[in-house]
Amino acid sequence: MVSASVNRAAQTVYTMWLREMIRFSxxxxxxxxxxxxxxxxxxxxxxxxxxxxxVRGGGAFNTSYLAPGLIGMAVLxxxxxxxxxxxxxxxxxxxxxxxxxxxxxxxxALGKAIGGVTTAMIQGVLIMIIAWLIGVHYVSIWGVLAAxxxxxxxxxxxxxxxxxxxxxxxxxxxxxxxxxxxTMPLVLLSGAFFPISNLPAWLKxxxxxxxxxxxxxxxxxxxxxxxxxxxxxxxxxxxxxxTAMIVIGGKLFGVMRV
Amino acid sequence: MLYAIETKEITKHFDDITAVNKVSIxxxxxxxxxxxxxNGAGKTTLIHMLSTMTEPSSGSxxxxxxxxxxxxxxxxxxxGVVFQDTTxxxxxxxxxxxxxxxxxxxxxxxxxxxxxxxxxxxxxxADRADVLVKTYSGGMMRRLEIARGLMHHPHVLFLDExxxxxxxxxxxxxxxxxKKLNKEEGVSIMLTTHYMEEADHLCNRIAIIDHxxxxxxxxxxxxxxxxxxxxxxxxxxxxxxxxxxxxxxxxNGCANIVTEKMNEIFITxxxxxxxxxxxxxxxxxxxxSIQAVSLRKPTLDDVFIHHTGRAIRDKEVSEIETVGYKIRxxxx
Numbered sequence: 001m002v003s004a005s006v007n008r009a010a011q012t013v014y015t016m017w018l019r020e021m022i023r024f025s026x027x028x029x030x031x032x033x034x035x036x037x038x039x040x041x042x043x044x045x046x047x048x049x050x051x052x053x054x055v056r057g058g059g060a061f062n063t064s065y066l067a068p069g070l071i072g073m074a075v076l077x078x079x080x081x082x083x084x085x086x087x088x089x090x091x092x093x094x095x096x097x098x099x100x101x102x103x104x105x106x107x108x109a110l111g112k113a114i115g116g117v118t119t120a121m122i123q124g125v126l127i128m129i130i131a132w133l134i135g136v137h138y139v140s141i142w143g144v145l146a147a148x149x150x151x152x153x154x155x156x157x158x159x160x161x162x163x164x165x166x167x168x169x170x171x172x173x174x175x176x177x178x179x180x181x182x183t184m185p186l187v188l189l190s191g192a193f194f195p196i197s198n199l200p201a202w203l204k205x206x207x208x209x210x211x212x213x214x215x216x217x218x219x220x221x222x223x224x225x226x227x228x229x230x231x232x233x234x235x236x237x238x239x240x241x242x243t244a245m246i247v248i249g250g251k252l253f254g255v256m257r258v
Numbered sequence: 259m260l261y262a263i264e265t266k267e268i269t270k271h272f273d274d275i276t277a278v279n280k281v282s283i284x285x286x287x288x289x290x291x292x293x294x295x296x297n298g299a300g301k302t303t304l305i306h307m308l309s310t311m312t313e314p315s316s317g318s319x320x321x322x323x324x325x326x327x328x329x330x331x332x333x334x335x336x337x338g339v340v341f342q343d344t345t346x347x348x349x350x351x352x353x354x355x356x357x358x359x360x361x362x363x364x365x366x367x368x369x370x371x372x373x374x375x376x377x378x379x380x381x382x383x384a385d386r387a388d389v390l391v392k393t394y395s396g397g398m399m400r401r402l403e404i405a406r407g408l409m410h411h412p413h414v415l416f417l418d419e420x421x422x423x424x425x426x427x428x429x430x431x432x433x434x435x436x437k438k439l440n441k442e443e444g445v446s447i448m449l450t451t452h453y454m455e456e457a458d459h460l461c462n463r464i465a466i467i468d469h470x471x472x473x474x475x476x477x478x479x480x481x482x483x484x485x486x487x488x489x490x491x492x493x494x495x496x497x498x499x500x501x502x503x504x505x506x507x508x509x510n511g512c513a514n515i516v517t518e519k520m521n522e523i524f525i526t527x528x529x530x531x532x533x534x535x536x537x538x539x540x541x542x543x544x545x546x547s548i549q550a551v552s553l554r555k556p557t558l559d560d561v562f563i564h565h566t567g568r569a570i571r572d573k574e575v576s577e578i579e580t581v582g583y584k585i586r587x588x589x590x
Contacts, residue, residue, distance in 0.1 A: 008364055015361040023349050093345040097406075100309060101362040102334035 012103040013111035020082070020115025024122075031123070034078060038070040038127050043134070045193070067131040068219035069192025071151065074127055075120045076186060076212055079155040082116025083162015083249065084179070087172050109163055109253040113246060116162075117155035124151040128223070139225040147222040153238045154215035160245030167252035186212045197228045211241045260323055262287045262414050262446035263308060268317035270303050270470075277303040279470040280317065285448060285463075287413070290440045292461030293450040294558065296568075300470035301450035302342060305416050308448070309339045322413045335363065338407030338415045338445075342422060344399050348392040352383060352402050355391060356409055363410035370409075377405035380442070381435055397428035404435060408443060415439075417449040421456060429456070436460055454558040464558070466565055473565040478558060485556045485564055488530030490537065493550040497521040503546050510540060521549075524563065526556065 024031070046063030089095040098108055125148065128138075138144055165182075169175050189203075190212040199207060207213050218234035221227035227234070263285035270278040278300040285291045293301045306312040308321055310330040318325060324332040346355050353374060360370035378384040381401040391399065400420065407415055420436065421429040437460065440447050451457050457464050458478045465475040474481060494500055497520040507525060527533045530553045541548050563569055 011361055011364065015358055018361075019347065019350070019358055022354060023347075026349055092348065093341070093343050094347045095345075096311075096341055097345040097347075097359070098362070100311065100334060100339050101359075102331050102364075103362055 009104060009107045012107040013114060016098075016108055016111025017115040017118065020112065020119065024115075024119045034074060034123050035126060035130075037077075038074050039130065041073075042066055042070050042127070042131060063131070063134065064136045064224060065195075065220075066193070067128070067136045068147075068223050069190065069216050070131075071124045071127050071147070072154070072190065072212055072216040072219055073187050073192055074123045075151050075155050075215065076158050077183065078120035078123050079116050079158040080162045080179070080183060082119060083113070083159045083164075084166040084169075084175055085116070086112070086163060086166035086253070087169065087175050090166075091172065105254045106250040109250045110246065113156055113159040113163065113249070116159045117152055120155040120159075121148060121151045124148075124155075136223075138223045143222040143225070147219050150215060150218045150222060150235070150238070153235070153242050154211070154218075157211060157238065157242035157245045160242065160247070160249035163249035164245065164252045167249070167256040186210060189213070190216050191228070192216050195228065211237065214238050214241075260287065261285060261320070262289065263291070263319070263321050263448060265304075265308070265319040266317055268304070268307060268314050268319050270300075270307060270312065271315045277470050278307070278314075281467075281470075281472055283465060283472070283475070285414075285446060287446050288440075288444055290436070290447045290449070290460055290462050292457040292464040293448065293467050294452065294454070294457040294464050294562070295450075295467035296452055299452075299467045301467055302418055303470075304467075305339075305418050305448070305450060309337055309416050310334055335410070336413045338410070338412035340400075340403045340407045340415070340417045340420060342418045344403065346391045346399055346403060346406075348394075349390065351388050351390055352378070352394070353387040355402065356387075356406055359406045359409050365410060373409055373411075377408050380408070380439060381405045395428075397424050397431065400424065400428075400432060401435060404432075404439070408439060408445070411443075413446060415445045415447045417447060419450055419452070421451070421453065429453075433460055454562070458558050466558075466562060468562075468566045474561065481558065481561045482556045485526045485560055487526060487528035487556075489554055489556045489560050490525045490527060490530050490534060491550075491552045491554075492523045492525070492537070492541070492548050494521045494523070495547045495549050499546045502544065503541060506540055506544055507537070524560065526560070526564070 042063060046066050049062065049066070086095065089098070099105065128144065128147065132138065165175070165178055169178060189206050189210045191207060192212075196204070196207050196213065196217075214229065214234040214237040217227045217229040218231055218238060221231040221234070261284050263283060265281055265283045267280040267282055268278060269276065269280055281304060283291075293304065295301055303312065307314045308319055308326060310326050310333050313327060318327065320326070321333045322336040324336065326333050347358075350358070356374045356377065357370055360373060365373065374387075375384070378387050381404055383398065383401055383405065386394070386398065391402065394402065404417070404420070417436065421432050424432065433456070436447065436449070439445060449460065461478065463475065463477050464481060465472050466481070467473070474484075476484070492503075494503065500521065500523065503523065525537065534551060534553065538548065538551065559569060
């Protein structure tokens with residue numbers, strides 16, 4: 001009985017993941033679009049900044065410095081969007097088909113989350129490879145693998161956040177507004193584009209309250225070998241954030257009305 | 259005896275509106291049961307309660323022996339539902355939609371593969387199974403949804419307005435599929451409709467529902483026979499005369515008189531052919547001139563008018579327009 005329900009839960013998670021994968025593989029334009037933004041940042045900002053800035057305390061502020069931030073940004077965008085795509089499922093009716101099935105809604109949400117995170121990780125890895133091709137140097141292969149794990153953990157967190165938002169927002173107009181008020185501040189306040197070691201107090205408070213900061217910092221440590229926030233602290237915060245978000249997202253999705 | 263569907267005074271309130279009011283229905287296994295009523299009569303709410311989408315406010319219901327409130331999981335495993343609006347993923351192919359459904363209902367790979375072929379051939383979609391649902395026509399999507407609802411061998415199938423917004427030819431096709439699957443798969447079906455012909459053509463028994471209450475429940479034949487005989491329609495020249503004429507007929511022993519429009523009277527009588535001269539002479543004696551007379555066997559429309567005092571048709575046109583608009587706006 002127990003193994004049957006475990007089996008069923010795994011099947012549910014896999015089914016929802018499979019759907020995301022099939023849809024992802026059909027949306028070539030979405031993949032290219034999602035890669036284009038960070039690429040422009042990487043090439044143009046990287047070249048522009050490195051010619052005029054010098055990070056205090058040594059170390060060039062250049063393309064290498066930007067790479068982890070841009071990976072973090074791609075993971076944020078993709079997983080948040082993946083979470084709120086539930087709004088589209090609701091709009092186009094498919095959500096009813098899932099909710100009428102004899103499966104637990106929590107595992108539906110989890111499957112959806114893992115599916116969305118997989119797409120986020122694929123994009124993160126693609127950016128990582130492209131950055132490497134244009135000359136960013138990573139410290140070790142273990143660092144690269146660890147970075148992929150970090151992408152997964154933070155992706156789950158933002159996915160949970162997206163699912164939670166989708167469950168309480170009932171129109172996609174409202175959703176557009178939330179997205180612009182959420183994604184840009186999260187990215188700008190994350191240290192993706194500037195070092196966070198010597199910030200004014202008010203800005204520092206905001207940056208440290210932002211979960212993406214810890215994702216970007218952890219990535220920076222894994223890929224480049226140094227970070228302002230200790231990597232263990234970053235990972236700890238990320239784990240707490242992701243667990244909390246997926247539980248909240250799963251709960252809100254569970255009580256959502258169609 | 260086990261009923262496919264069994265409701266006891268099931269009721270649903272939305273704020274201050276009572277959508278379904280103390281409905282008690284028994285549907286036998288293998289039956290094709292219709293809920294007939296105008297838009298907003300409570301049909302969809304009733305189906306939503308029976309398919310565990312909405313909880314009843316009071317009363318209870320069992321589907322295939324399982325209580326909808328206490329054992330929703332078992333109910334879901336035993337039912338298939340085709341909702342009014344499409345619930346397909348249009349970025350997937352027909353086959354993928356069926357496959358995902360099979361997975362969610364716990365079918366293993368071999369069973370899924372076999373069953374997909376079966377349901378596809380039942381609705382004659384095998385040749386279009388591997389193209390994206392986006393490219394399907396409205397009728398094809400409805401067929402695919404019916405096929406999907408059958409994937410997991412449900413005992414009870416709910417069809418909410420299965421032919422809404424489809425053209426007449428496609429509608430006839432869907433009717434054939436519904437009849438076929440009721441017969442070949444032995445599945446009990448509850449369908450809602452506001453098309454009289456649909457209920458009449460398909461259903462073993464019909465419950466006429468209005469304002470959330472069952473006003474009549476029987477086989478289509480018995481419902482029509484209950485009115486007795488034929489329906490004579492009189493069209494008057496002046497609508498002012500209508501109440502006077504009704505009175506005259508009542509005095510002369512015509513029981514079933516209904517006025518639907520301003521200048522029309524429906525009279526239900528036995529042996530209509532022989533009554534027409536008498537009815538016309540009563541009118542001309544009173545000096546009321548009649549423009550047109552027609553005689554026909556009663557339809558479910560007349561049954562509906564008889565029970566509710568209104569025609570179900572009045573709302574239809576505006577509704578089709580809204581549906582068309584809905585489909586258009588979703589395509590954007």
